Each structure stands twice: as C-alpha cells, then as structure tokens.
Amino acid sequence: MKDNSCQCLEWPYPLLYDKVQEVTTDVLILGGGIAGCWAAIAAAKKGVRVALVEKGATIRSGAGGSGCDHWESAATNPCSRVTPEELTKAMIKAHHGYNNGISHYIECREGYDRLLDLERFGGKIRDTADEFQGAEFRDEKTKFLFAYDYENKFTLRVWGTTFKPSLAKECRRLGVKIFDRIMTTSLLSEGGKQGAKIVGATGVNGRTGEFINFQAKATVLCMSRPTRIWLFSPGLPGMSEFRPPQCTGDGHAMGWNAGVEFAMMEKSVKGEWSGVRSFPPYGTGNTHNTWYACNMVDADGREIPWVDRDGRILMDISQRYRPSPGQKLFFKGGGEPDIPTYEFQGPDILPVKELLAKGFKLPFYADLTGMPEQERKAIWGLMVGEEGKTKIPILKTYTDAGFDPEKHLIQSYGEGWRSGGFLPQERQLFGLPGGLVNDWDLSTNLKGLYAAGDQLFASNCHGHAAATGHYAGRHAADYAKEAAFSKIDSSQAEKERIRVYSLLKGAGRLGWQELNMRITRLMQHYCGEIKSEELLTTGLVLLKDIQNNEAPQISAQNPHELVRSLEVLNVLTNAEIVLNACLARKASSKPLHFRRTDYPEMEPPEWNKFVTIKLEKNEVATGKKPLDYYGSLKGNYESHNVDYLEEHRS
Amino acid sequence: MKGKKIFIHPETAALKPLTFNTEICDGCNMCVEVCQVDLLVPHPNKGKPPVVVYPGECWYGGCCVAICPKPGAIKLNTPLMNRVHWKEKT
Numbered sequence A: 001m002k003d004n005s006c007q008c009l010e011w012p013y014p015l016l017y018d019k020v021q022e023v024t025t026d027v028l029i030l031g032g033g034i035a036g037c038w039a040a041i042a043a044a045k046k047g048v049r050v051a052l053v054e055k056g057a058t059i060r061s062g063a064g065g066s067g068c069d070h071w072e073s074a075a076t077n078p079c080s081r082v083t084p085e086e087l088t089k090a091m092i093k094a095h096h097g098y099n100n101g102i103s104h105y106i107e108c109r110e111g112y113d114r115l116l117d118l119e120r121f122g123g124k125i126r127d128t129a130d131e132f133q134g135a136e137f138r139d140e141k142t143k144f145l146f147a148y149d150y151e152n153k154f155t156l157r158v159w160g161t162t163f164k165p166s167l168a169k170e171c172r173r174l175g176v177k178i179f180d181r182i183m184t185t186s187l188l189s190e191g192g193k194q195g196a197k198i199v200g201a202t203g204v205n206g207r208t209g210e211f212i213n214f215q216a217k218a219t220v221l222c223m224s225r226p227t228r229i230w231l232f233s234p235g236l237p238g239m240s241e242f243r244p245p246q247c248t249g250d251g252h253a254m255g256w257n258a259g260v261e262f263a264m265m266e267k268s269v270k271g272e273w274s275g276v277r278s279f280p281p282y283g284t285g286n287t288h289n290t291w292y293a294c295n296m297v298d299a300d301g302r303e304i305p306w307v308d309r310d311g312r313i314l315m316d317i318s319q320r321y322r323p324s325p326g327q328k329l330f331f332k333g334g335g336e337p338d339i340p341t342y343e344f345q346g347p348d349i350l351p352v353k354e355l356l357a358k359g360f361k362l363p364f365y366a367d368l369t370g371m372p373e374q375e376r377k378a379i380w381g382l383m384v385g386e387e388g389k390t391k392i393p394i395l396k397t398y399t400d401a402g403f404d405p406e407k408h409l410i411q412s413y414g415e416g417w418r419s420g421g422f423l424p425q426e427r428q429l430f431g432l433p434g435g436l437v438n439d440w441d442l443s444t445n446l447k448g449l450y451a452a453g454d455q456l457f458a459s460n461c462h463g464h465a466a467a468t469g470h471y472a473g474r475h476a477a478d479y480a481k482e483a484a485f486s487k488i489d490s491s492q493a494e495k496e497r498i499r500v501y502s503l504l505k506g507a508g509r510l511g512w513q514e515l516n517m518r519i520t521r522l523m524q525h526y527c528g529e530i531k532s533e534e535l536l537t538t539g540l541v542l543l544k545d546i547q548n549n550e551a552p553q554i555s556a557q558n559p560h561e562l563v564r565s566l567e568v569l570n571v572l573t574n575a576e577i578v579l580n581a582c583l584a585r586k587a588s589s590k591p592l593h594f595r596r597t598d599y600p601e602m603e604p605p606e607w608n609k610f611v612t613i614k615l616e617k618n619e620v621a622t623g624k625k626p627l628d629y630y631g632s633l634k635g636n637y638e639s640h641n642v643d644y645l646e647e648h649r650s
Numbered sequence B: 001m002k003g004k005k006i007f008i009h010p011e012t013a014a015l016k017p018l019t020f021n022t023e024i025c026d027g028c029n030m031c032v033e034v035c036q037v038d039l040l041v042p043h044p045n046k047g048k049p050p051v052v053v054y055p056g057e058c059w060y061g062g063c064c065v066a067i068c069p070k071p072g073a074i075k076l077n078t079p080l081m082n083r084v085h086w087k088e089k090t
Ligand SMILES: Cc1cc2nc3c(=O)[nH]c(=O)nc-3n(C[C@H](O)[C@H](O)[C@H](O)COP(=O)(O)OP(=O)(O)OC[C@H]3O[C@@H](n4cnc5c(N)ncnc54)[C@H](O)[C@@H]3O)c2cc1C
Pocket: A030, A031, A032, A033, A034, A035, A036, A053, A054, A055, A056, A061, A062, A063, A064, A065, A067, A068, A069, A070, A071, A072, A182, A183, A184, A185, A222, A223, A224, A242, A243, A244, A246, A247, A248, A249, A250, A251, A281, A387, A388, A389, A452, A453, A454, A455, A460, A461, A462, A463, A465, B036
C-alpha cells in the first residue's frame, strides 16, 4: 500500500468571495440533519417552496447520519402498552419536571407515523428477512423488534444506517432545494431589529466562500445543540465531543443574536463522552443503550449479577428486559444521569463501588458469549452495526481484527455506558440540555421562526428529531402559506457579509483551534462544577475580552478554515449564553446538575420553574415559565393539529 | 480577492485517520462528497485517491468507507489510544 501524500496543492474549488447569491423560498430549513430533513419533507408536501441549508452533506450529515439502532418512544405503534400521555408524563417526571412536555408529546404521538414514512422512503424498520424469528423481542405479526422494556414495547430496534440516505432521497423527490456545504451564519430580522420577525438568513459556502442571502416567509432552526464549550482538543478537534465536529450549536448563537428565548441553558453535566477522553462509543463492554442487557464478568470470569431497582438479583436473563413486579415501565438508566428516579429505574448491574466491596475484581468485561444467541446477534451485528458510528469503526474494524462475539470477552472502561472518566469541570451539554423555548406550533418567541430536534430545550433522540422536524415543517408551511414576504434589510445582510469576510483578513496571529482552547479553559475555570456570582461574572468579563480583543485576531486561509473560524465565534457566543443563564438561576438544583456555592439550597420551591433568557436591545433579559407550561398534552396537541389528525384518520 | 490563487498544505495531525490503497482506489471522490466535516479534497491528478487535508478534524464515523464502491480502497484507522482490549473466554 503506497502513501498518498501530497505536499502542497492548489485550492480545488473556484473561489467566489466576491459573489453574493440571492435565494428566495417560502420555507427555509437551517440544518439538514434528522430534524431538518423531516421538516423539509413535511413542508414540501404542503406544496410550498422549500430550501434546505446544510453545512456538511445531507446524505449522511448530523449526529444521526451514520446510523441509529433504537427508536425511542414510539408509543402509538400497535404493540405498545403505554399511551403517549403516560409515556410523556413519565419522561417529565423522570427528569424532575425539567423536560420539554410539548416536544416529547409530539415524539410519543407521531414518532411511529415517521417510522412508517421511513419505510415508504426505503428505510428498514422491521425484520423483513426473518433473522430474529421467534425471538422474545420480536412481534411475529408486525416483525417489529423491540429494545429494553419488552413488556411495554415503546422502543424499537431499527436499521438506522438506511435512514439518512432515504430522507435525502425523499427531499430531492419532493423538489426540496438542497444547499449542501453552506454554513448558515446569521438570521435576518425585519428592519434588522433584534426581537423582530425573522425574514431570512445568511450563509457562506465552505468550499467556494460564496455568500448567500436567503429570503423566506418562515424559517426552521434544526442545527442541534452547542458543543466544545468545555471540551476541546486542538490537535484532534474532530473527536472533541460526542457529536460531529461541525455541529457547534451555530443555531443557538444566531438565535441568541436575533433575540430568541432560551431555557435550561444553565444545565450542564459532567462529561459523558469525548473521543479524546474515552474509548469509542458502543465499542466497549457495558450494560447500557446498544449493549443492553449484556452479561458482565469480572477479571476472574466471575459473573456479575443483574439486579432490579430494589437490589434483588435477577436469575433469568429475560427479567432484565421487564419492569419490576408492580412497576408500570422503566427507562434505561432511570431518567436523569446519576440521579435515577425509583419509579422508572430499570434493571442494571450494581454500581462499581459496591461490586468492588463485594470482592469483584477489575477489569470487568462484557460477555456476549453467555447471551442467548438471538440477544447476542441483536447486540453484535444489529445494534452494533446499525447504531451511529458503529458499522465501520466498530463492527468492521473489530471483526477484521479478529473479535468474535462467540469467543471473546470485551473490556469495560467506565460506568453505565461511559467508556472513560471525566473531571467535574469537564462538562458537556448532554442528555436533555437547554435550548430554544417552543410553543405548541414549535414556534419560537420570534415571528416566522420555528425550531426542531436537538435545538429545542430538553430534547434528544432520533425519533424526537424526526417527529418534531416534521411537525415544525408543516406548521411553518401553514404559516408561510398565509404570510407575505418581508424585505431583507440590506444593511443587516451587508454587515454580516463584512463580519464573515473580516476573518480572512485577520492579523494571522490566531488559529481557530487556539481560540476554542482558550474558551474551554475559561469555562472550565469559571463555569465548572461549582458556580458563584463572582466566578460567573469574572468569566463573563474575560469572555467579553476574548470577544473584543482576541477573536478579531483569528485568521482563516481558505473557505474551509473560514467555516471553522465562524464556528468558534459561535462557541464563544454559546459560552456567553451559558454564563448568563447560570447567573440568572440563583438557586442550586440537582436535576439541572447545577451547584451555586452562594445559593447552596437545593430546589427551593420558588425556583422550581424554567428561567428563560434572551437578548433585548442587546441587554440580557430574564424571565420565567412554569415547568408545566405545556398545559393539557392531549388537548393542546389535538387543537393544534386538526388537519394532521384528519389526514391520518383516513 | 477574485482570481487569486490559494494553496493548501495538508496538515499533519497527531493521528492518521485514513489510509488509501492506490492500487484499488480510482479517485471517484465519493468519499470526499459524503464527508460531513469536508476534510478531504480531490487529488489534483484525476484518478488518484483524495488528499486528507485536515486529518485532525475526522469524526471517525466511517461514512467515507461505507460509501466507497471499491472494497479495500479506503481504510479507517482506529486511533491507537482508542484500541479496546478483548480476550478469549476461558
Ligand atoms: C453516535 C451517535 C449515535 C446515536 N444513536 C442514537 C440512537 O440510536 N437513537 C436515538 O434516538 N438517538 C441517537 N443519537 C442521537 C440522535 O442522533 C440525535 O438526537 C439526532 O440526530 C438529533 O437530530 P437533529 O436534527 O436535531 O441534529 P443532527 O441530526 O445532528 O443535525 C444537525 C445538522 O445541522 C447541521 N448544521 C449545524 N450547524 C449548521 C450551520 N451553521 N449551517 C447549516 N447547517 C448546520 C449539521 O451539519 C447537521 O447535519 C445518536 C447520536 C450520536 C452522535
């Protein structure tokens, strides 16, 4: 095999720094991941013109592009034993009220409809090849395979590597205009005013450097959540976080500047996963998620017992997939990381500390060899294989290197699903972090602006992104049908163009990696595990200094580096949102993983609410919302979706 | 800035995420087009394997390998530090 090195080459794409493209559309979708594709499909089906803007390549981009092995909360599938209301309420309770009742109800109510759509688009959602005939987790009639809770059957095992290309194909079939390799850089508001109606967005091409002004009647934000605020590796930036490196939460930053309202941005958890700090996700022995509910053994090969929520040893493997006697349903992990709710706590192995006290010896290993054949094949081959980032990096790579699930024990490197350890100040927006506040149309506080997927507050998961994407897309289309175009404020667009290109003229002192490293170091110090007024305000002062004095030194040599540099400026803005949100909550809270030394009391009742923040005339304005602002789940859903329900009845 | 030529120097990262087999790869560039991070560029000489310009930015998801129509043309290298231990059950 020869090396393919190439010393120096000419930029292979035409350079169009001097060109501005003008695009007009009815519905503009920003971010072509799972939520974005679904939003585009739903809007296009309503007969409006749709433009989809994606920084990467729609065919595989986003957190869900490479795969998905389990589709959660499909409560309306014919085998489910829970109703959407029961499941959503359980999800809210399992996170102590800090959850998005609206978006998760949409997930529970419509996730299954999206699965059926996917099948029509060419995705594989059932065991049509009868590979798992007779398995305990298979429904013989529908050929659906279930995961985790075999009693309640609301999570499906799926062939998610087939999903993203099928979605991209469907977008094209419906005439969605796809703009790949375009980074959205800002939102355009009516009159260029913060807090006003959104009338479009700007973008820059990461290959040609061409600038684009998008004019739209309605805009949907689908750019997922912020990353790289506390975790960054300047040498290996692509592996800094769990999510793809170009998913830096740009949508949060541009929303913030436009006056969008946020909730729960004070929540961050101790790092869960990062490629430079952990082993590959789903590539180590564990008992969670993709590897649920694998046998584990200790260094001597002694079998580690599985227990129910009361610590009773489960003798039978089948019991690991069932609620305890008297328990309605369980969630893997029991809800919020590290603080499981007893009501929803499922089977697991004992915590490592307790196992060591009982004489079990490290290292522990997952033992697929001892699993029933169909469970083994479901974990190794189906789930490891269809899960994101597993088909090539794990299944193929390990198999090529000789790993045999019928013969080998594979080591575990952390508790739960984690495959590494983190320091308390190495934090992440993980699980159900903060994001944009939404109403029952999935509209934000700004007119003409909708949001979906992981960009919403307290949002997570593939099925959730699909369901909310579709929902936001059709509501945005309905709005666009009635709305008129508003003029783009040309001075706002021009100002943004100048800001973007100014990075090409930087003094050349600072690479984007160094700036990102500077931000994460600062946030670890001033917004780590322990927070206080003094730490947070000092952090903000220093952040402003970076914004004013260091960020302008950033220098990009080509359109690719321009995109990378713009991303770090967004990381900077997102850090600012987090600091401000932390300052706004003057109380500590366990479910928010939020500790203030100056307000040590946990959950004082007057603070059991969402604290919201947004910019108003460039000043931070805080507000509040009751945790149950979603109101009646069923009632509100049905009154907002009369057409959809009518369509789906027939 | 119009008409200005710019050049790139492929970065040397701490890791080398991809290896190409020049005998098998025909330079179709499908891997370049699928990469969401856009860290590869087509080789200046048509028919040759793409050039990894920004290796440090790799996410190690393997979509480039999955889409490649020529088996064996491209290999994803697990970072050494991330190699996991397994052993035979005794
Ligand atoms: C390895 C992995 C495995 C997972 N497995 C599962 C699973 O099995 N089941 C499950 O339920 N969930 C799973 N998840 C989570 C799930 O993939 C996400 O919740 C889901 O993809 C969120 O969808 P989204 O559309 O909000 O974000 P994404 O799918 O991440 O899409 C965001 C898109 O926005 C684009 N973008 C970002 N910034 C810009 C910009 N400035 N301009 C233009 N475009 C931009 C990005 O390129 C990206 O394509 C997994 C996640 C990962 C990382």
